[in-house]
Amino acid sequence: MTVDLAIVGGGPVGLATAIAARLAGLEPVVLESRTGLLDKACGEGLMPGALAVLARLGVDPPGVPLRGFRYADARRSVEHRFPGAPGRGVERIALHRALADRAAGLGVEVRRARVGAIVQDADGVTVGGLRARYAIGADGLHSTVRRAAGLAGGDGGRSRFGLRRHFALAPWTDLVEVHWRDGFELYVTPVREDLVSVAALGERGLDFGGALAAVAEVRDRIGDAAAVDALRGAGPLLQRTVSRVAGRIALVGDAAGYIDALTGEGLAIGLAGAEQVVAAVAAGDLAAYDRRWVRTTRAHRLATQAVLRLATSPARRSVVPLARAVPALFGAVVDVLAKPVAR
Ligand SMILES: Cc1cc2nc3c(=O)[nH]c(=O)nc-3n(C[C@H](O)[C@H](O)[C@H](O)COP(=O)(O)OP(=O)(O)OC[C@H]3O[C@@H](n4cnc5c(N)ncnc54)[C@H](O)[C@@H]3O)c2cc1C
Numbered sequence: 001m002t003v004d005l006a007i008v009g010g011g012p013v014g015l016a017t018a019i020a021a022r023l024a025g026l027e028p029v030v031l032e033s034r035t036g037l038l039d040k041a042c043g044e045g046l047m048p049g050a051l052a053v054l055a056r057l058g059v060d061p062p063g064v065p066l067r068g069f070r071y072a073d074a075r076r077s078v079e080h081r082f083p084g085a086p087g088r089g090v091e092r093i094a095l096h097r098a099l100a101d102r103a104a105g106l107g108v109e110v111r112r113a114r115v116g117a118i119v120q121d122a123d124g125v126t127v128g129g130l131r132a133r134y135a136i137g138a139d140g141l142h143s144t145v146r147r148a149a150g151l152a153g154g155d156g157g158r159s160r161f162g163l164r165r166h167f168a169l170a171p172w173t174d175l176v177e178v179h180w181r182d183g184f185e186l187y188v189t190p191v192r193e194d195l196v197s198v199a200a201l202g203e204r205g206l207d208f209g210g211a212l213a214a215v216a217e218v219r220d221r222i223g224d225a226a227a228v229d230a231l232r233g234a235g236p237l238l239q240r241t242v243s244r245v246a247g248r249i250a251l252v253g254d255a256a257g258y259i260d261a262l263t264g265e266g267l268a269i270g271l272a273g274a275e276q277v278v279a280a281v282a283a284g285d286l287a288a289y290d291r292r293w294v295r296t297t298r299a300h301r302l303a304t305q306a307v308l309r310l311a312t313s314p315a316r317r318s319v320v321p322l323a324r325a326v327p328a329l330f331g332a333v334v335d336v337l338a339k340p341v342a343r
Contacts, residue, residue, distance in 0.1 A: 002124060003027045005281065006132035008115045008145050011038060012092075013253030013270035014138030015099035015108075019057045020278040022106040030103070031128040033114035037093040037100075041164040041232035043199040045176045045189045045264045046088045046095075049340035053271035054098075061098035063090035064190040069334050070175040072217065073320040079175055080331040082338045089176075089191040091166070115139070118148045120248045134281055135249045138274075141239055143255035151251060153240030160312075161235030162261050163208045164199040169225035171196050176264060179215045180320050185262060185311070186215045195228070201261055204235070237261055245290040250277050256293065262311060263304045265337045269297050272341035279343070296342040303336045 005021050007014045010032030021028040032038075045066055046054070054061065066089050068081035103110070113128040118135055120126075125135040137145025146152045171190030179186040184202035191197045198218065200211045208231055213219055241257040244250055251257075253270035273293055280289035310319055323330035 002131045002133060003029050004133050005029070005136055006031060006125060006127045006130045006134070007136045007138055008127065009137065009139035009253070009255065010110050011040065011138060011140060011253065012095055012099055012267060013274050014136070015103050016053070016057055016271050016274035017136055017138055017252055017277060018103050018108040019059070019099065019106060020275050021281070022108055023057070024278050024282045026278065026281065028108060029130055029132070030108060030110040031113040031115055031130065032110055033112070035112055038096045039092050039232065041162050041199070041234040042092050043164065043176070043187045043189050043261060043264055044089055044092060044191050044197045046090050047265050047268040048082055048085045048087045048338045049265070050268035050271050051085070051088055052340045053268070053275060056275070057102065059098050059102045061088070061090045061095045063088040063094065064171060064192060065174060066176055066189070067174045070173070070177045071180065071320050071323050071330070072177065073180045073317070076320055076324055078320065078324040078327060078330060080327070080334045083335060087338065089189045089197065091191045091195065091197070115144055118145055118249065125248050133248065134286060136277060137249065137251040137255040138253050139255050141234060141237070141254045141258055143251065145249065146241060146251055146255050149246040149249040151241050151243055151246055153242045153257070155236045155239055159236030159238040160201055160260060161204055161206060161233060162199055162201050162237060163206060163231055163233045164197060165208065165231050166191070166228045167196050167198060167222050167225045168194060168228050169196055169222065170194060172221055177218070178262070179218060180316070181211070181214055182317070184211045186211055186218060188218055196222070199261070243290055244293050245286050248286065250280070250286055250289055252277050259301060259304045260308045263307055263337050265300050265304065269300055269341055272296065272343070275343055299336050300341065303333050307333065
């Protein structure tokens with residue numbers, strides 16, 4: 001039997017692709033190597049654009065409203081609130097549960113499989129023992145599908161990494177807080193009425209405990225609240241692609257290429273890509289997805305690249321002073337990142 005889509009990876013973007021496919025009347029199968037509720041190192045802030053896609057897919061994960069961003073260094077801070085609807089802080093396992101329930105309700109099959117190879121011919125693809133008209137690589141930062149399809153563009157050499165842990169305490173903010181220090185940033189996202197997510201981004205070998213201890217404002221708020229899980233890590237973050245489509249294979253989510261987590265729009269771009277790739281499959285024109293992805297994510301990618309360039313330059317210490325001195329510029333960057341990716 002040949003299905004329409006073999007989706008490699010059952011993370012948020014893979015499941016969203018499967019849901020969008022079912023809603024379009026297509027037959028998808030998801031191949032995922034892990035079982036249970038899938039967690040991942042993530043700042044867990046869903047931008048308003050990500051929530052908009054989830055709503056269209058019929059997914060409403062539980063969480064805490066996010067009203068904007070606050071940037072701070074040791075001496076000063078600046079904040080900008082989203083102009084429209086809020087985003088939401090959502091634990092990754094809660095996001096996974098909501099997507100998996102919706103997918104199951106639509107009859108999506110999720111098979112346990114670790115995909116190592118993928119073969120395509122004129123009529124379709126063979127992957128994980130499955131025959132499909134198209135294969136979608138939704139297998140994350142270190143995508144096997146990206147490499148197998150010849151779409152990898154390298155990981156950029158000296159790259160950044162991310163770490164994340166949860167602490168059991170009531171959130172003190174409705175903003176994503178980004179605390180800038182020499183060598184790292186610390187991200188605070190409220191995700192439940194009794195849970196705060198803390199992520200750190202920096203170079204390989206970053207010491208999470210040391211970073212947290214160095215940010216007095218966050219350290220003092222957390223006090224003796226318990227860390228409820230082990231530290232999770234991800235990286236290198238920078239993953240380039242030469243294209244998102246090769247024949248009957250397309251990449252979505254982090255597999256499609258990733259710049260950095262410092263602006264928090266990864267899920268918004270990935271979920272938008274899920275809708276776009278399904279529309280292209282339904283139209284029988286997979287190449288149209290690549291063109292659409294490039295055009296519609298350009299502003300988000302440029303904003304992230306600009307902030308990353310500053311963050312990794314000698315001018316890093318001027319990020320917060322600059323954001324404070326030119327609040328319109330800071331606000332414009334936040335607004336771009338909050339804006340839904342066009343369909
Ligand atoms: C520290 C950090 C903070 C972040 N903060 C935010 C944030 O606040 N907001 C935001 O929107 N984004 C954030 N991001 C980015 C966000 O986490 C990603 O964009 C998102 O997880 C991408 O989802 P995905 O489904 O593409 O990939 P993943 O979530 O990585 O899922 C990929 C899935 O594929 C499976 N898989 C991998 N290889 C195979 C294989 N060979 N066979 C079968 N299955 C396979 C994996 O098990 C996994 O379940 C952050 C990232 C980091 C690292």
